[in-house]
Amino acid sequence: xxxxxxxSASAQEPRRSASRARGESPVVxxxxxxxxxxxxxxxxxxxxxxxxxEAAAKGWEAYRAAIxxxxxxxxxQLTLLVAAIAVPFNVIxxxxxxxxxxKFEFRGKDLxxxxxxLPFSVSPVISGLVFVLLFGAQGYFGxxxxxxxxxxxxxxxxxxxxxxxxxxPFVARELIPHMQSLGSSDEEAALTLGASPWRVFFRVTLPNxxxxxxxxxxxxxxxxxxxxxAVAVVSGKIRGLTNTxxxxxxxxxxxxxxxxxxxxxxxxxxxxxxxxxxKTLLEWHYGDVISASRHH
Amino acid sequence: MxxxxxxxxxxxxxxxxxxxLALGITVTALSLIVLIPLAALFLKAASAGPADIWAVAxxxxxxxALKLSFSAALFAALVNAVFGLILAWVLVRYDFPGRRLIxxxxxLPFALPTAVAGISLAAIYxxxxxxxxxxAPLAFKLTIPFxxxxxxxxxxxxxxxxGVMVALIFIGLPFVVRTVQPVLEELQSDVEEAAALLGASRxxxxxRVVLPQILPALMTGSILAFARAVGEYGSVIFIAGNVPMxxxxxxxxxxxxxxQFDYAGAAVVATMMLLxxxxxxxxxxxxxxxxxxxxxxx
Amino acid sequence: xxxxxFPRLLRAGLxxxxxxxxxxxxxxxxxQTELLNVSYDPTRELYRDINAAFLAxxxxxxxxxxxxxxxxxxxxxGAQARTVIDxxxxxxxxxxxxxxxxxxxxxxxxxxxxxxxxxxxxxxxxTSTIVFLVRKGNPKAIKDWGDLVKxxxxxxxxxxxxxxxxRWNYLxxxxxxxxxxxxxxxxxxxxxxxxxxxxxxxxTGARGATTTFTQRGIGDVFLSWENxxxxxxxxxxxxxxxxxxxxxxxxxxxxxxxxxxxxxxxxTREQAQAYLEFLYSxxxxxxxxxxxxxxxxxxxxxxxxxxxxxxVELVTIDDVFxxxxxxxxxxxxxxxxxxxxxxxxx
Numbered sequence: 019x020x021x022x023x024x025x026s027a028s029a030q031e032p033r034r035s036a037s038r039a040r041g042e043s044p045v046v047x048x049x050x051x052x053x054x055x056x057x058x059x060x061x062x063x064x065x066x067x068x069x070x071x072e073a074a075a076k077g078w079e080a081y082r083a084a085i086x087x088x089x090x091x092x093x094x095q096l097t098l099l100v101a102a103i104a105v106p107f108n109v110i111x112x113x114x115x116x117x118x119x120x121k122f123e124f125r126g127k128d129l130x131x132x133x134x135x136l137p138f139s140v141s142p143v144i145s146g147l148v149f150v151l152l153f154g155a156q157g158y159f160g161x162x163x164x165x166x167x168x169x170x171x172x173x174x175x176x177x178x179x180x181x182x183x184x185x186x187p188f189v190a191r192e193l194i195p196h197m198q199s200l201g202s203s204d205e206e207a208a209l210t211l212g213a214s215p216w217r218v219f220f221r222v223t224l225p226n227x228x229x230x231x232x233x234x235x236x237x238x239x240x241x242x243x244x245x246x247x248a249v250a251v252v253s254g255k256i257r258g259l260t261n262t263x264x265x266x267x268x269x270x271x272x273x274x275x276x277x278x279x280x281x282x283x284x285x286x287x288x289x290x291x292x293x294x295x296x297k298t299l300l301e302w303h304y305g306d307v308i309s310a311s312r313h314h
Numbered sequence: 315m316x317x318x319x320x321x322x323x324x325x326x327x328x329x330x331x332x333x334x335l336a337l338g339i340t341v342t343a344l345s346l347i348v349l350i351p352l353a354a355l356f357l358k359a360a361s362a363g364p365a366d367i368w369a370v371a372x373x374x375x376x377x378x379a380l381k382l383s384f385s386a387a388l389f390a391a392l393v394n395a396v397f398g399l400i401l402a403w404v405l406v407r408y409d410f411p412g413r414r415l416i417x418x419x420x421x422l423p424f425a426l427p428t429a430v431a432g433i434s435l436a437a438i439y440x441x442x443x444x445x446x447x448x449x450a451p452l453a454f455k456l457t458i459p460f461x462x463x464x465x466x467x468x469x470x471x472x473x474x475x476x477g478v479m480v481a482l483i484f485i486g487l488p489f490v491v492r493t494v495q496p497v498l499e500e501l502q503s504d505v506e507e508a509a510a511l512l513g514a515s516r517x518x519x520x521x522r523v524v525l526p527q528i529l530p531a532l533m534t535g536s537i538l539a540f541a542r543a544v545g546e547y548g549s550v551i552f553i554a555g556n557v558p559m560x561x562x563x564x565x566x567x568x569x570x571x572x573x574q575f576d577y578a579g580a581a582v583v584a585t586m587m588l589l590x591x592x593x594x595x596x597x598x599x600x601x602x603x604x605x606x607x608x609x610x611x612x
Numbered sequence: 613x614x615x616x617x618f619p620r621l622l623r624a625g626l627x628x629x630x631x632x633x634x635x636x637x638x639x640x641x642x643x644q645t646e647l648l649n650v651s652y653d654p655t656r657e658l659y660r661d662i663n664a665a666f667l668a669x670x671x672x673x674x675x676x677x678x679x680x681x682x683x684x685x686x687x688x689x690g691a692q693a694r695t696v697i698d699x700x701x702x703x704x705x706x707x708x709x710x711x712x713x714x715x716x717x718x719x720x721x722x723x724x725x726x727x728x729x730x731x732x733x734x735x736x737x738x739t740s741t742i743v744f745l746v747r748k749g750n751p752k753a754i755k756d757w758g759d760l761v762k763x764x765x766x767x768x769x770x771x772x773x774x775x776x777x778x779r780w781n782y783l784x785x786x787x788x789x790x791x792x793x794x795x796x797x798x799x800x801x802x803x804x805x806x807x808x809x810x811x812x813x814x815x816t817g818a819r820g821a822t823t824t825f826t827q828r829g830i831g832d833v834f835l836s837w838e839n840x841x842x843x844x845x846x847x848x849x850x851x852x853x854x855x856x857x858x859x860x861x862x863x864x865x866x867x868x869x870x871x872x873x874x875x876x877x878x879x880t881r882e883q884a885q886a887y888l889e890f891l892y893s894x895x896x897x898x899x900x901x902x903x904x905x906x907x908x909x910x911x912x913x914x915x916x917x918x919x920x921x922x923x924v925e926l927v928t929i930d931d932v933f934x935x936x937x938x939x940x941x942x943x944x945x946x947x948x949x950x951x952x953x954x955x956x957x958x
Contacts, residue, residue: 042516047408054404054416057397060445061484062422068434068444107343114339122333124325128603130340132596137348138538139591141545142428143565144584148351151358151577155699155720158354164699167877172700183347205330215331237424244427246548247565251572254700256648256685264429264548269686271433272819273656274847276827283430290425298418440828473813473830555813556771559955562814570816573690573774575697575715576946 069287072280084270084278085285092258093266094285099174100262101242104181108238109231112189117223119190120197121205131194137186145183146251149176172254177262180248185238192234196227229300240293244286352588359585362578370582375559376567380586383564386475387543390482391490395536398490399528405491406498420491423484428548435481436553439472446471473555478563481549486539493535497528530601537598541591644680647884650702652689652776652866653819654840658903659684659706665899666890670883679883688817689776696720696871703875703884706868708776708818710734711936713869722873736865737891738905741926742777742784744856745825745834745841752832756858757788760833761806768831769811770821772944776866777818779944781835784862786943787932791860805953826853837864839904842920855922863926 042050073081084090115134119127137145151157153170163170170176204226208218224231246264253260261269263286270279325333359367370376404410405417423431439446449471471477501524509519547565555561562570564587571580651659663682671678685692685700689708696702697719707713710728717723728735746754752765760767770778785807786800793799813830815821818840825834826844833856836844841855868888875881890896894912901913910918933939943949 041407050400050404051408051410053397054401057401058416058419061480061487062419064438064444065431065434065484066422066426068437069430072434072437111339111343114336114343117332118336118340121330122325122328122337124333124337128599130344132592132599133344133348134340135599136352136592139541139545139594140352141547141565141568141584141587141591143547143568144355144545144588147568147572147580147584148355150572150698151581152351152354156577156697158357160699169699169701171698172695179347183351186344186347202328202330209329209331219332240425244425244430246427246429247546250548251569254685254695255687256683256700258681259683264427267427267429267433272653272686272817272823274823274843279433283427283433286427286430290422290427293425294418294421297421298414436828440830442829472828473824551816556815566816569691570771570774573688573694573816574946575694575719 066287066290069280069283072276073284075280076277080277081281081284084275084281087278089258089261090266090278090282093261093263093282096174096177096261097243097263100177100181101239103178104185104242105235105239107182108185108189109235111186112193112234112238113231115190116193116197116227117219119194120200121202134190135187137183138191140183142184142245142247143251145248146180148183149179149252171252172256172260174260176252177249177260180252181242181245184245184248185242188238188241189231189234192230192237193227196230197223200226233297233300236293236297240290243289355581355584355588358578358581362582366578367582370579371586375562376564376583376586378559379562379564379567379583382475382478382560382562383544383587384590386478386482386563387486387540387546390479390486390543391536391540393479393483394486394490394539395532398487398535398539399494399532401487402491402494402498406495420488422488423486424488428485428546429552431484432481432549432552435484435549436472436477439477439480439553441470441472443472472553473561475554475561477553477555478550478561481553482543482546485546485549486543489539489542490532490535493531493538494528497531501527530604533601534598537594537601541594541598544591544594545587645678645880645883646681646683647679647703647880647887648683648685648701649704649706649887650685650692650696650700651706652692652708653686653817654777654822654837654843655706655866656684656686656819657843658839658900658905661899661903662891662896665895666887669890669895670886677883682887686819688770688774690774691816696722701874701878702871703878703880704868704870704888706866708864708866709779709936710865710867711779711940712776713867714936716869716871720873722871723869724872727869728867730870731868731888732892733908734865735867735869736908737868737888737896738866738900738907740838740864740866740905741861741924742781742835742858742864743838743841743861743922743924744858745836745844746832746854746856748852748854750854750856754833754856757785757860758792760785760810761803765810765833766812766831767807767810768813768815768821768825768834770818771814771816772950774816775818775821777837777840777864778821778835780837780862780864782943782950783929783933783939784858784860785835787862787927788858788860790932801949801953804949805955808950808954838906838921842904857922857924860925860927862932863928865929 041047085094115130118124119131150171152159153163153176154160155164157171170179204222205218208222209215213221244264245262246268249262250265250268253262253265255261255265255269257269263282267279267283267286270276270282362370401416401420405413405420436443438444439449441447441450471480505523505527506519509523510516514522545565547563547569550563551566554563554566556566564583568580568583568587571583649659649663659682663684667679667682685695685702687695689712693705693707693712693716696705696716705713705716713723713727714725717725717727731737744754746752752759752762754760754765759765769781772778772782782804785804789800789803793803813821813824815824818837821834822836822840822844824830826848834841841853845853845855868891870881870884870888872881875884891900892908894909897907897909897912898914898917901907901910901917904917904920906921907913907918929935929939933942941948
């Protein structure tokens, strides 16, 4: 199609009514919807359904036994603990980053944004590897840590570090565009009226962005609990001690306990579903606010 | 370090407080969690010495793994660009029963742990799985005349490079949909109406008027999907087959080098991946910034 | 008018977060004694039984030095050695081959280089060998190593670079070829090259390869640890697979060792030593045979379990390859024979 055909084409085409201008023919609509549905079915819904079908394969008793077994319980607790530390940390850093980036103009801002986004595109395996290189027995700080009997890799701190690394951008990514689109006039007005800086932050800024903050926390939490590659490198895979839920799933899977593996997986899949439901509810009720935060 | 100096004008003046504190927290956390660890990685890679770095970086196995990771990610990003665009279009423009449900389901890969996804994808697409068993009879082989190139599908998805792509399509889809969707929602209808009134056909309007406007978002989304897919590990290893030179992805090669106690070799492969990925994210942000300037989106 | 609670909380949270992250959780002295056994993939079931039996026996005899738990970590043998080198404080390592424990000794210096002389039978309380697992009825008529290189036969084996079992597979095939071709190296290499060309999937560990063969239905023959093959029959039913015993195989000696520096730091030497010795005890040997490993002392085991083990000519790595210290770099190091001969067909 070349530009030269444009005038002749427009001359031959009958005029359309403006109301029909944005619609495709029903046939095209049905085809496009069907394509979307099949695509989603094959790539998204089937895996989810598989998890629950396989989890239920051996019945309710086996399911309950799989998730109440001590090692599974330890894995669940560890996963919750890691997320309970990693997510608040990233909330604080994410808010700070969004404040600096959205409310101020300074040099190197684009670079800073790119650096915050960086963990997002770093392979999870590398995210684990870097901490082994730093804190492993053969790593840069390894001998010193060993001399002082401090454990980082193959213990809780390593799992937290790897998780924080992987989820670093999630909160900031949601907050920055939203704060940018809101501008600073509300805060400036409040300051001019004599409110203290912290009061402005907690009474004006946070309420304004609370929904995109919540959204960021949801995604951050889902990823923190589900991370596999990074924690696999730093965990040491000690049953009942440093196994998170995804690692426990892999172990069960490798022990021919497919139903048990999928039972624990179904907990994480359930978490994913809850996340999606919460997110969808958020969007129904606060759609304007959230879409404002996402259109960049 | 974080204080603004007036002479150089590191930042524009503002009456808002807290710049130092906010930037301080950000830069400190960024340094401790991301930059210093990554610096350790570069340091380790550099410790190998130029000859060894070159040997690892150009070994056929490394190149094959990088090629697979990047080409499978590229292919997955293209598939996602096409189907993600269609999905976003359907979700924004059409009303049909279950639309809300579909809209919610798009985020599933964000929420579902990658290892869980990998295990269930492998179960579905294995030759004895739900989908794999349907695909097995569809094997074909086409030879393109004169070129000597042949195009084939031996009926297997799991444990082949195709399996890698399936996993990467899974994890990348929401990036495209979620970047394109809001732009599509905001699109002013008057331009489309004007085009139609001027007599442009519907397809012409879409390709000439609508697509150019959402192209930056589509590219950003695809680049995000691509960058994420390149490094993906958890969902891929279960479905890939992991045959060196054929279906071995670069992150797995890092793990394998690590397991052979070759820390420097692992660091070299990791560094190569990292440099390429960072270049991509930077490009993505530049595209976004330029598009924002052009379309006045802020 | 201001509410200073939030900032204070925030600051406290920040300090706390920074503290946790920077200093980590200092491992204090534990009130309870725990042992950590870092092992390889197929021993999961074996050590589940051993640990329960040993705990009962030890705690009954030593009420003052009770062991609360024996922790297990499993993975590919090479990967597991790596985590110990990187600082995982294992009390004992029970890996697939001596080469991996050698690596731990050399790199971490946490146990002496001559660790293998400290316990009987080269520190291997049990042995195993490599057999073929085929689909029921053996549709491809695979009887011996020679049948593996036939066109159209698909072989499943893990990656020798990461899996200890796969190294035994590779060396067993090599030993067969040396004998069959009368040590004509060109023919041996040709044979191994053809064999590797028939491998469609290389998993990183033995367990992953078993899953690929048994649950995913890939491949005609699975080169497997003997114990892993028996376990597959037990788990998935004897009506699905057959075990084929080749004319010659290799005597695989998975060794065990105490990690001296770790047990001294944790003050668990006595318990860890007793744990390893328990493996050699009649009770331990019986459990070993029940889990399809060949015990060193067959008299201690149930005769029914011993009857499971087929008679097969076994060569040792010392006789054919001059030990792991020589075999590892020659065959599996960077640029070794595996790298030279592995050329994927597709």
